[in-house]
Amino acid sequence: MSVSVGGTVSMRQRQLNRNRRTRASGAILLVAALLCSLLPLLSTAPPAAAATNANCSTADEGSGRYASTLCWFDFSGYDPAQAMSAEGQDVSVALPGGSTLTFILKASGGQVRGDSFPTYSAAYLGNGSYTGVGGRPALYQTGNSTTSDLVLSRIALTTAGGERSTAFSLVGADAESTDANESIAWNSSDPLYSLTAEAGGAGIGNACARGYSGLGTRTVTCSGAGSARKTGTAIVASQAPDTFSQRMVGGGRQAVAFGVLLSRIELDKEVGSRFTGDAFEVAISDEAGNRLFDASTGPTGTSATTGQQTVLTTDRGATFRFSERATSGTLDRYDETWSCTRNGQDDPTLPSGREVGPAADVHLGIGDFVSCTITNTAKPTSLLLQKRSGDPDDVNVNGLPDVGDLVRYTFDVTNTGDLPVEAITVDDPKIGTVTCPAGTLELGETVTCTADELYTVTAEDQADGSVDNTATASGTTEGTEDPVTSNESSTTTPLTAAEPAIALTKIATPHDEASFVVDQEIAYSFVVTNTGNVPLDDVTVDEAAFSGTGDLSAIDCPGTRLEPDRSMTCTATYTLTQGDIDATRVTNTAQATGRPVGGGDPVSADDSAEIPGVADPLIGLEKSVEPETARAAGETVEYTFHVINQGNITLTDPQVTETAFTGTGEAPTVSCPAGPLPPGAAVDCTALYTLTQDDVDAGVVDNAATATATPSAGDPPVSEESTARVTIPETNTGITILKSADTSTYTEIGQTVTYTFEVTNTGNRSLDDVVVEDTQFTGSGELADVVCPARTLGGGASMSCSATYEITQADLDAGTVYNAATASGTPTGATDPISTAPSDVTITAEQQAAISLVKTADPTQASQGDQIQYVFRVTNTGNVTLADPRIDETEFSGTGELSDVSCPTGPLAPGASVDCTGSYTVTAADRTAEIVENTAVATARPPVGVDPPRSNESSASVRILNPAIALEKAADRTGLSVDDTITYTFKVTNTGNVPLQDVTVAETRFTGSGALSAVDCPETTASLAPGDVVNCTATYRVTQDDVDAGSIDNTAVASGAPSSGDPVESDPSAVRITEAPVAGLSLLKTADLQRVTRPGQVITYSFVLTNTGSVTLTNPTVQEQEFSGRGVLSPVTCPADVRLLPGESITCTATYEVVAADLTGGPLTNVATGTAVDPHDDPETSPPSREDVTTERDGDLANTGFDAGTLTMAAAALVLLGLLLTALPRLWRRVLSVALR
Secondary structure (H helix, E strand, C coil), X not given: CXXXXXXXXXXXXXXXXXXXXXXXXXXXXXXXXXXXXXHHHHHCCCCCXXXXXXXXXXXXXXXXXXXXXXXXXXXXXXXXXXXXXXXXXXXXXXXXXXXXXXXXXXXXXXXXXXXXXCCCCCCCECCCECCCCCCCCEEEECCCCCEEEEEEEEEEEECCCCCEECCCEXXXXXXXXXXXXXXXXXXXXXXXXXXXXXXXXXXXXXXXXXXXXXXXXXXXXXXXXXXXCCCCCCEEEEECCCCEEEEEECCCCCEEEEEEECEEEXXXXXXXXXXXXXXXXXXXXXXXXXXXXXXXXXXXXXXXXXXXXXXXXXXXXXXXXXXEEEEECCHHHEEEEEEEEECCECCCCCCCECCCCCEEEEEECCCCEEEEEEEXXXXXXXXXXXXXXXXXXXXXXXXXXXXXXXXXXXXXXXXXXXXXXXXXXXXXXXXXXXXXXXXXXXXCCEEEEEECCCEECCHHHHHHCXXXXXXXXXXXXXXXXXXXXXXXXXXXXXXXXXXXCEEEEXXXXXXXXXXXXXXXXXXXXXXXXXXXXXXXXXXXXXXXXXXCCCCCCCCECCCCCECCCCEEEEEEEXXXXXXXXXXXXXXXXXEEEEEECCCCCCEEEEEEEXXXXXXXXXXXXXXXEECCECCCCCCEEEEEEEEEECCCCCEEEEEEEEEEECCCCCCCCCECCCCEECCCCXXXXXXXXXXXXXXXXXXXXXXEEEEEEEECCCCCCECCCEEEEEECCCCCCCEEEEEEECCCEECCCCCEEEEEEEEEECCCCCEEEEEEEEEEECCCCXXXXXXXXXXXXXXCCXXXXXXXXXXXXXXXXXXXXXXXXXXXXXXCCCCCCEECCCEEEEEEECCCCCEEEEEEEECCEECCCCEEEEEEEEEECCCCCEEXXXXXXXXXXXXXXXXXXXXXXXXXXXXXXXXXXXXXECCHHHHHHCEEEEEEEXXXXXXXXXXXXXXXXXXXXXXXXXXXXXXXXEECCCCCCCXXXXXXXXXXXXXXXXXXXXXXXXXXXXXXXXXXXXXXXXXXXXXXXXXXXXEEEEEEEXXXXXXXXXXXXXXXXXXXXXXXXXXXXCCCEEEEEECCCCCCEEEEEEECCCEECCCCCEEEEEEEEEECCCCCEEEEEEEEXXXXXXXXXXXXXXXXXXXXXXXXXXXXXXXXXXXXXXXXXXXEEEEEEEEEECCCCCEEECCCEEXXXXXXXXXXXXXXXXXXXXXXXXXXXXXXXXXXXHHHHHHHHHHHHHHHC
């Protein structure tokens, strides 16, 4: 057989093609085998991590421009492992209003953790602005000098209705402070703008001192400089970006925060006043008219609010309709006032004032918070009432408006309000029912109402003087039951009370004295006048009294009725009798009476008339005396007065009156017999008188008198004057004097010596101008004038005159005082005086020389360096003058030099004092002795012949002050335990030598975290004597923070004030109480399932962390140490922001979904430990806790797929087949090659 080259090539080509197909088939089988082998693995691959659910929160209202609309993300669920993985951490943020914002958070570079605002004490966010944000809005670097990148991607906002929206702005902020060598850079897929200010503008302060660049672009950088406290911070935003990142370059540590800028609206209703039952509703609708939010006041509420509602807007904003309506009643009855703010500020584009109406459109920009209030105030309603009264009808026809008359009333009611009023009524309690026209009273209209009956004037009205009446009108606002009440309107109808009155005038003719004779006829007239204001009926005149002894005729009147102001005259007659003449007068009294027309009591008036008579009484007197001549004072003379009745009527009780009497003694008393004295009859009256010295001096006594008596009528008569004289002849005259003193010696200045001068008149006539004169006096002082009891001395009489003299110092020094005097006087009637020979007396001094000394020091208490002033008071205690006082120091204990003592020069009178002075400066050595003593005596020079005096010794002590105080502090506890009460004792001791006042204890340092009580000291601290001790106390209750700190330090000082000088203070005294902090943490792990049997079962693990130590632990977390499950265990979630006090526990949780690979029949083992941070930032880790969950093979389950073992064996066979098919072409080539050869 031959084979051509071409055939050979064709065969090889075909073989090669077959080989290719074989290799391809083998490859396919190999791939299929590999897929089969991977199926079991793929069927148990772990699921993707679930999204982290988060919230956001806004800041305190008013703490930032966007405090109400900027919602900060809470990163309490931040997971560093997820965030720094390739996939990142899937985050879902629930926004106010039901929207959800999702994003992927990726972190790289330096580690960060979630933290709260403020991130540290000087951070601006949380301190200067945007305060009160909840949770952990900041991502804070955990190490210094690192660079951290945080990227948010796949950012999407889904509304509550499930729709995607771009109506938001994503926000990034510097949450710490950017200092020197630090910066933050923001990058966004959309341009960035500033929410604080442009670079250098207000609101950012010194936050980005080296630059704030890139605003308006996709990259903005804030670079810091210095480390000064920041006065602002950088906040940027981007409209609905897809990606948003923040890079922190820290010199120390940096922090950033993310948030979303939303919009909020709010509509409030205020009811200033309302009509009963009216209710209001406010509502907010969108541009399509869909009602979004509403609120109602109800019929009694005064306010309603939609509350702050979060809405979404585009970057251009959106328009909402704010409206109100009346759900009961009508808005026409109200004034509506709008007031709105945008982000807390007034905005002229927003509705404002009373002209808006019930609805308005409000434009809301993204990030805006617009709040409006509609205030409804009921329109005013009012009525004006004008009441009118008519003239009274005179019912009793007395011409007066008074009781019983009738009055008509009408009422004009005007609508002066802003709303119609209906059902008008008038309330007038005094007059009863008032009828008003029916219907509605429109604005400005007036209606007249009328009283149904006339009003009858009452006695009470008459007593008041007028009819006073007040009424009010009322109605209801149209369409409501709310009353409208008018003003009170009053009328006054004056009343005139009936005042009946009558007057009477009575006249007698004739009525002169000359006509008062027997048988004279007297005509009487009675003028009656109506002086009231009503007519009088039944007018009469009657006699009320008549003194005549005869008969008066009847009274005749012309009528019985009198009109007001009218008069009539009635008449009567009478004839005088002898008895009337004897009585010397006739009197007559009458009474007029009338009855008022219209009723009332009768009225009356009286009047009298008198006719006088004449009487002529006369009296005479004759006077005599016995004896007519006398010799001396003391003799008695008798006067006789002969009285005669010389008139025509009988006199009684005759009396004699002395009209002139020259006697100087008591005038004589005249005695007359009692009884009547008929005309022509006489009686003798008598009187006695004793002569006086003045009478004797005068030589005569003259007496004149008159007589009188009481007549039966007329004035008492007086007689002519009658006189009598007594004569006394003159005898010889003379005078003597005897002088004496009340003491023979004197001892002191000012001692009074009384001189007595006994003067005697030896004649019988008085001596006038009697005087005593000193003719010689040796005293150095002024002798007082001689005082005599009288200037005249009667005959034979004596008197004692006196003069006083006060002893002077010169008299004491001289030793004696001599005095001589004479007396003189002028006889009555003479011109030349007579005088006596001199009479004298001498008194002698008892001289004494003596001196005293009183020494004082100022101050009495002194300190080192103080100057003590000594005063030596020298007093002349004798009775003679001393000169040149001198001080001699006898003892001085001071260690320094005492100055010379200086005394004034000159005389020192008895009783006088002079002050000598010296000084001394306290030395340091004096403080040891604590006292400086000084003793001295005084001397002086006496008059000649008297021994020099020497004073007593006088001492002065000065206490040297050394104030001091000490404090010893103690506590009754040596360790710290929460809620234990520590009692601090402060032992205060006065270690000085002077009392201390106002002793106090002051705490100067206290490290306890709680409040230390005030220091309580007993009342004895008001004054603490030297060496005394007082104990003060204070208490303190130990807190957990104190136990966490490990110790409490307490330092105090005591102070007190001496009576002079500066207060003193003790050395500080301190007490420290320590307690070694013990940190302990335990973990108890449990699972809610003890056995699992199928894939998909979810096990919930609980981790109970308990603080078993004595100090507070923070940031508790759980770390998985060992887990045998083949699937993915969820992160352990613990409560955020936990402070775990001793004994307290928290529970953390994690979940695990069982996979098929776990069902081996063996246990699912989970081992974990807990960690927390103690007060010193040291971690404390619990012992491991293990929890095993039993698994079972689930062989009885229905086969719903490939058996993993079968798939594995099939895959192995396929691999072998694939390898064989792949190797066969190579084997075939080798066989063919051998055959061809």
